[in-house]
Amino acid sequence: MRKASITIKEIARQLDVSKSTVSRALRDSSEISEETKKRVIELAESLNYSPNPIALSLLRNRTQTLGIIVPDIANPFFSTAIGGVEDIAYSRGYHTMIYQSHESYERELADTRHIAMRRVDGLIVSISSQTENHDHFIELQEQGIPVVFFDRVSESTPSHKVRVDDYKGAFEATEHLISRGCKNIAHIAGPANLSISRNRLRGYQDALTQHGIELRDEWVVSSEYNQAGGTERAYQLMALRNRPDGIFAASDRIAIGVHWALRQLGYRMPDDVALVGFSDLSISSLLDPPLSSVAQPSFEMGQLAATLLLDLIESKGTPAAFETRVLTSNLIIRKSSMKDLVGN
Amino acid sequence: MRKASITIKEIARQLDVSKSTVSRALRDSSEISEETKKRVIELAESLNYSPNPIALSLLRNRTQTLGIIVPDIANPFFSTAIGGVEDIAYSRGYHTMIYQSHESYERELADTRHIAMRRVDGLIVSISSQTENHDHFIELQEQGIPVVFFDRVSESTPSHKVRVDDYKGAFEATEHLISRGCKNIAHIAGPANLSISRNRLRGYQDALTQHGIELRDEWVVSSEYNQAGGTERAYQLMALRNRPDGIFAASDRIAIGVHWALRQLGYRMPDDVALVGFSDLSISSLLDPPLSSVAQPSFEMGQLAATLLLDLIESKGTPAAFETRVLTSNLIIRKSSMKDLVGN
DNA sequence: TGCGAATTCGGGAACGGTTTCGGGAACGGT
DNA sequence: ACCGTTCCCGAAACCGTTCCCGAATTCGCA
Incomplete structure (x- = not known):
């Protein structure tokens, strides 16, 4: 049984004034006498009144809530990014509702529908790997709900x-492998419909060609952004007649799967195979050998996305031009890629 | 600019009927003619109308939302438990709002206040390690918001x-270390104000005494449930004149810190020191050597907590007796504790 | 034919706030 | 004495929906 919360009407009744007066007194309006204000505020505090945000939402058509869709909150990259979003949101009086797409397009669609229904004020999203059609985000924007992408952005x-x-x-990671003497460098890319996958692939390719190394199709394979995919692809790569001596994985989760597979297969890192991942999850430094990785400022990315979204929400009329903020990544070199330089 | 959503009133205007009629037609009331129903439903669909849940919330004083407070969503134990909660909640038409206490009592307090203000229908919580006073949960219940604890429960x-x-x-984990020939078994306990910490400590103690092993105060130290604490305590334990040859850590995060410290210090696991953790995080199996751990069914715990809470919410009048569901844990033995049996 | 009972629908209150409008009283100035 | 301000405050509309209460029309049956 839900106990009735005390309302503005109740305060008005006890003080024998109108509810307009109570409302104004609590909002410290100038058109209420100091004495009445004091009486109202005192009673409100003693009754420990708090305004009903639902009534406010109905009135203003605003919920003071941000939606956020990520593929998986158990992924440390996303959970710390969520931390960054919350950091900014709380400080500006908003709350966040967290949704998981579980890398499923259908689920992502259902989430956006729910967000529209729930009248969330804005959405921060990192799209699922199975999403090819981005119309649901356009629809949301047409309904007046602004959308900000982070990490896995929609180009369209x-x-x-x-x-x-x-x-x-990706370029730097690959160049690092080259500089450590790797000759046969493979790449495990992410799903091709994500722009991050394509960009990382391009970085890998350009680094090789720029150093005069021939691109070989058999050394580029694709995987979901998870550990199982990495393991599978590693088995595939190491089974090649021309096996790689360096692997650049498009994510740490993939790299962890590779790491596991290489150890299973008896390869030594970095001597037999040098390995570099992407994201620098905190667990990556705990592996043996510790994993080299391209670090991303996940918390800051969340903060920035939230700031951009809130500005969009609160600047009613002025639709400033959309911008793409590109933060800098940072290659962290650990033992998994520190192959001895024999030749040099 | 938020575009006005189409309302029941708009449909009524276009069809020249009253809004009551529209409302009833959409809810398939028996007191509306089939023909009118059809007209209303068709127009509603073509306008792609969806009812405003905020208005409903105001009316029913129900938000169809569950709150959930965990210390840290980046902890895989909690994020998978949240997955279990969502699984049940979605299937019963509820959404979940996720809060993080960051192991801070003040933050937990602020979260419960926000939950009360937001008129969430119920709360699932695993309390923070710094929480000693549990009055805020009682207050929530007195306001008619039911609370269900999981993992870190409140005894009071x-x-x-x-x-x-x-x-x-904990008893089984300790007994396992004994059976592998460990003589000097230390325990890194969690914060003493959490009942899980105390229970795990008691399991450790009882296993030792039951096998006629003397308890030594210096071998029981306490730490926060994180990696840094584990590392620190491991340094402390290994510095003892009488250093342990087996360590049971109260959580995997602590154990991972110990794991790291032991490798830093040059100890071999399990030969020099055997190690067992608690929770069986997925990363634990990736360590070298892989970590033995007591597995908890985190997803099922979330599901069960959600089921109990929803039953509580929806059974208006009948306050059935409160129950404590105890799920079984499962010791997973890996290399970190598989010391060779020399003597036997 | 007349009358009670269905059937079908509209009016309005209610949920808990904010806000527009207006009005009474006090006050000051001429 | 009269009028214009200013200061305080109340009435009512509004946000989107449900639901109670009537009410009009039709229908069935005696």
């Missing part, structure tokens, strides 16, 4: 975007 | 509780 949707320089990160 | 608060058999899990 005009909006604010926050991402890291995937191309540059 | 009457309510449904879902937990694993911490005592038995």
Whole structure:
């Protein structure tokens, strides 16, 4: 049984004034006498009144709530990004509702519908790997709900975007493998419908060609962004007649799967195979050998996305031009890629 | 600019009927003619009308939302438990709002206040390690918002509780270390104000005494449930004149910190020190050597907590007796504790 | 034919706030 | 004495929906 909360009407009754007066007194309006204000505020506090946000939402058609869709909150990259969003949101009086797409397009669609129904004020999203059609985000925007993408952004949707320089990160990672003497460098890419996958792939390719190394199709395979995919692809790569001596994985989760597979197969890292991942999850440094990785500022990405979204929400009339903020990644070199330089 | 959603009133205007009629037609009331129903439903669909849940909430004083407070969503144990909660909640038409206490009492307090203000229908919570006073949960219940605890339960608060058999899990883990020939078994306990910490400590103690092993105070230290604490305590334990040859850590996060410290210090696991953790996080199996751990059914715990809470919410009048569901834990033995049996 | 009972629908209150409008009283100035 | 301000406050509309209460029309049956 839900106990009735005390309302403005109840205060008005006890003080024998109108509810308008109570409302104004609590909002410290100038057209209420100091004395009445004091009486109202005192009673409100003693009754420990708190205004009903639902009534406010109905009135203003605003919920003071941000939606956020990520593929998986158990992924540390996303959970810390969510932390960044919450950090900003709380400080500006908003709350966040967290949705998981579980890398499913259908689920993502259902989430956006729910967000529209729930009248959330805005959405921050990192799209699922199975999403090819982005119309549901456009629809949301047409309903007046602004959308900001982070990490896995939609290229076809005009909006604010926050991402890291995937191309540059991948380029540097690959260049690092080259500089450590790797000759046969493979890449395990992410799903091709995500722009981050394509950019990281391009970074890998350009680094090789720029160093005069021939691209070989058999050394580029694709995987979901998870551990099982990494393991599977590693088995596939190491079974090649021309096996790689360096692997750049498009994510740490993939790299962890590779790491596991290489140990299973008896390869030594970095001597037999040098390995680099992407994201620098905190667990990556705990592996043996510790994993080299391209670090992304996940918390800051969440903060920035939230800031952009809130500005969009609160600047009613002025639809400033959409911008894409590109944060810098940072290659963290650990033992998994520190192959001895024999030749040099 | 938020576009006005189409309302029941708009449909009524276009069809020249009253809004009551529209409302009833959409709810398939028997007192509306089939023909009118059809007209209303058709127009509603073509306008792609969806009812405003905020208005409903105001009317019913129900939000169809569950609150959930965990110390940290980046902890895989909690994020999978949240997955279990969502699984049940979605299927019963509820949404979940996720809060993080960050192991802070003040933050937990602020979260419960926000939950009360937001008129959430019920709360699922695993309390923070710094929480000693549980009055805020009682207050919530007095306001008619039911509370269900999981994992880190409150002993002083009457309510449904879902937990694993911490005592038995700890007992078995310790007994396992004994059976592998460990003579000097230390325990890194969690914060003493959490019942799980105390129960796991008791399991450790009882296993030792039951096998005629003397308890030594210096071998029981306490730590926060995180990696840094584990590392610190491991340094402390290994510095003892009488250093342990087996360590049972109260959580995997602590155990991972110990794991790291032991490798830093040059100890071999399990030969020099055998190690067992608690929770069986997925990363634990990736460590080298893989970590033995007491597995908890985290997803099922979330499901069960949600089921109990929803039953509580929807059974208006009948306040059935509160129950504590104790799920069984499961010792997973891996290399970190598989010390060779020399003597036997 | 007349009358009670269905059938079908509209009016309005209610949920808990904010806000527009207006009005009474006090007050000051001429 | 009269009028214009200013200060305080109340009445009522409004947000979107449900639901209670009537009410009009039709229908069935005696």
